[in-house]
Amino acid sequence: MEQVVANGLYLGAQYALIALGLTLIFALMNVLNFAHGQMYVLGGFVTYELYGQMHLPFVVALAASAVTLAVLGGLIERFLFRTVIRRSKREESTMLLAAGVAYFLDALILLLFGEKQRGVPKIVSGVWVSDNLIMPYDRILVGFLAVLFIAAFILMMRYTKPGRAMRALAQDRVAAQLMGVPVEFYSLVGFALGALLAGLVGGLLVAITGVNAGIGGPISIKAFMMVMIGGAGVISGAIAGGFILGMLESVGLSVLHSYGDVTYLVIFAALMAFLSVRPNGLMGKPWG
Amino acid sequence: MSTSARLATLVIFVFAVFVAVPVLIGLTHRTDFYYTLSSVALLAIASGGVWLTFYIGRINIGQGAYALMGGYVSAILVVRYGVSFWITLPLAGAFCAAASVLIGLPILRLRGVYFAMVTLVLTEVVRLLALALPITNGAKGMVSLPPPGPISLFGLTLVPSFDTFAERNEAFYYLSVAVMCVCFAALYRLVHSRVGRLFVALQQNEELASSMGLNVPALRVLAYSISSFFGGIGGAIFAAIAQSVYPSSFTVADSVNFMLNCFLGGLGFVFGPMLGTLVLYFGWDLLFQAGQYQLLIYSGVMIALMLVLPNGLLSIRPLNFRKRVRPLIWRRS
Numbered sequence A: 001m002e003q004v005v006a007n008g009l010y011l012g013a014q015y016a017l018i019a020l021g022l023t024l025i026f027a028l029m030n031v032l033n034f035a036h037g038q039m040y041v042l043g044g045f046v047t048y049e050l051y052g053q054m055h056l057p058f059v060v061a062l063a064a065s066a067v068t069l070a071v072l073g074g075l076i077e078r079f080l081f082r083t084v085i086r087r088s089k090r091e092e093s094t095m096l097l098a099a100g101v102a103y104f105l106d107a108l109i110l111l112l113f114g115e116k117q118r119g120v121p122k123i124v125s126g127v128w129v130s131d132n133l134i135m136p137y138d139r140i141l142v143g144f145l146a147v148l149f150i151a152a153f154i155l156m157m158r159y160t161k162p163g164r165a166m167r168a169l170a171q172d173r174v175a176a177q178l179m180g181v182p183v184e185f186y187s188l189v190g191f192a193l194g195a196l197l198a199g200l201v202g203g204l205l206v207a208i209t210g211v212n213a214g215i216g217g218p219i220s221i222k223a224f225m226m227v228m229i230g231g232a233g234v235i236s237g238a239i240a241g242g243f244i245l246g247m248l249e250s251v252g253l254s255v256l257h258s259y260g261d262v263t264y265l266v267i268f269a270a271l272m273a274f275l276s277v278r279p280n281g282l283m284g285k286p287w288g
Numbered sequence B: 001m002s003t004s005a006r007l008a009t010l011v012i013f014v015f016a017v018f019v020a021v022p023v024l025i026g027l028t029h030r031t032d033f034y035y036t037l038s039s040v041a042l043l044a045i046a047s048g049g050v051w052l053t054f055y056i057g058r059i060n061i062g063q064g065a066y067a068l069m070g071g072y073v074s075a076i077l078v079v080r081y082g083v084s085f086w087i088t089l090p091l092a093g094a095f096c097a098a099a100s101v102l103i104g105l106p107i108l109r110l111r112g113v114y115f116a117m118v119t120l121v122l123t124e125v126v127r128l129l130a131l132a133l134p135i136t137n138g139a140k141g142m143v144s145l146p147p148p149g150p151i152s153l154f155g156l157t158l159v160p161s162f163d164t165f166a167e168r169n170e171a172f173y174y175l176s177v178a179v180m181c182v183c184f185a186a187l188y189r190l191v192h193s194r195v196g197r198l199f200v201a202l203q204q205n206e207e208l209a210s211s212m213g214l215n216v217p218a219l220r221v222l223a224y225s226i227s228s229f230f231g232g233i234g235g236a237i238f239a240a241i242a243q244s245v246y247p248s249s250f251t252v253a254d255s256v257n258f259m260l261n262c263f264l265g266g267l268g269f270v271f272g273p274m275l276g277t278l279v280l281y282f283g284w285d286l287l288f289q290a291g292q293y294q295l296l297i298y299s300g301v302m303i304a305l306m307l308v309l310p311n312g313l314l315s316i317r318p319l320n321f322r323k324r325v326r327p328l329i330w331r332r333s
Helices: A002-029 A036-053 A058-087 A093-113 A137-159 A161-171 A173-178 A183-206 A213-230 A235-255 A263-277 B003-028 B032-055 B063-081 B085-107 B112-132 B168-191 B194-204 B206-211 B216-242 B252-265 B272-308 B319-324
Strands: A127-130 A133-136 B151-153 B156-159
Touching: A002 A036, A002 A058, A002 A133, A002 A137, A002 A161, A002 A183, A002 A213, A002 A235, A036 A058, A036 A093, A036 A183, A036 A213, A058 A093, A058 A183, A058 B272, A093 A213, A093 B252, A093 B272, A127 A137, A133 A137, A137 A161, A137 A183, A137 A235, A161 A173, A161 A183, A173 A183, A213 A235, A213 A263, A213 B112, A213 B252, A235 A263, A263 B085, A263 B112, B003 B032, B003 B168, B032 B063, B032 B168, B032 B194, B032 B216, B032 B252, B032 B272, B063 B085, B063 B112, B063 B216, B063 B252, B085 B112, B085 B216, B112 B252, B168 B194, B168 B216, B194 B206, B194 B216, B206 B216, B252 B272
Parallel strands: none
Antiparallel strands: A127 A133, B151 B156
């Protein structure tokens, strides 16, 4: 049982980090970023190239993943989303754009890195063993780093000027603009930050599970689920959603495995039942 | 457009799909187009359903679920119980409509991205169900479905057995296109009826519509069930053409594509999904030449289209046209 809980916490920390980026982009721009999973994969491949192939230190590779994705996210916001939001009659049009970007990144990743499953050498070797708990050190480290990044993100949102500006933007775009917040600039920053988080998790996880070009879509769906559990556009909700999904997955895999591959079926069904009772998730604002 | 112009367009369209296209295919001997065009017609039917949910202001990324459901209902009835395909077709639609009422009642309370994400999850649920349930034969799927038999009424053969056609897909082409025409005619009629007006009211502001005395929950379930009916019909015929249905026949990617077809054609136009499906399907097929760059070019063009024509292909039209034909959807608040 301890093992299941530990696995759940470890999964949850990473999931929460993925969901944070998605929810941030949603809160600031009302855009459902379909390409989030693909950004994650791209981050994973950058770390794979730098750390796995060129043997640079892991920290450098991780930073490179984050920076690459931040730049990419910024460019996507500036040249694609901003234009479409301005020209389109319906805000849902951004979903088509996001899906287009997701396909584009998928194709790009496939061309650049091929379809093989890629892994890198362990960042720290060894396994921590106690009476009823076995945990490899690298998982502990990655889980710890994920929690660290989450904490840093929360502190940034709460106590720095850009963080305050972004929270204002999420609360009420027009009011923020009237108060003199440079709305367009902070949309860009927010999108870049969201993409950065995706890249960061990708870089972290390539050290554990490896990465392949096809997992972008499934990761996006998982991220959507976490955001729905917690409530779209709410930071605490994304974190809660991430940990809840991680826990459900871990417990489900150990409890339900005798019934075959039904864990996700049960989770999905539970999620739909939950959402019909609480349409805005745990902490969401009414109608997001 | 005046009534006569509309009638003329209709006649030209029907003539084109039922006479011109088969003649052209006969002349060029490209019989593979029968299959391609049937697929387009069937996907257009499902996309038309998605369009209707857009029409009441909901983003539906769950049509793949109903298409898969329809395919399985028809396949299971045909293979396991020996029911005629022609009876299973309306049954598949009805089953999906009934399921969508049950599913829709709770989830239609959600709006915006919440609804979009739940429907996306629904597609996964149905796929996983198809994998897990014993009756669906798991990952192996339902295979070797027999072709549709004849329809006879009082000893008179109305539709010959599909086996008697030299090119079976030709028969499927006529079937798919005919069903598509009926579905879109129904959609057009619905949108321009009193109920269609009420749907616009829902799209613009549900609270206001409710305060005017509309039964909002009933109306949106109605729209959603019609949408799912279309999905089920499309999926059922698709299973018959492919003679098989697998859990992976309709996945999240297909659900997203149905949505994209609507967007591309233009959400403000009833026939948008038809055009969108045709363009996206053939665009994808044509790019097959590009080999490994297929997806890259396809998505690049999609992004470019979005930048240039964010309101859909049908939003380009001659200036004097634009004044008279008002799009059916306005910007919300």
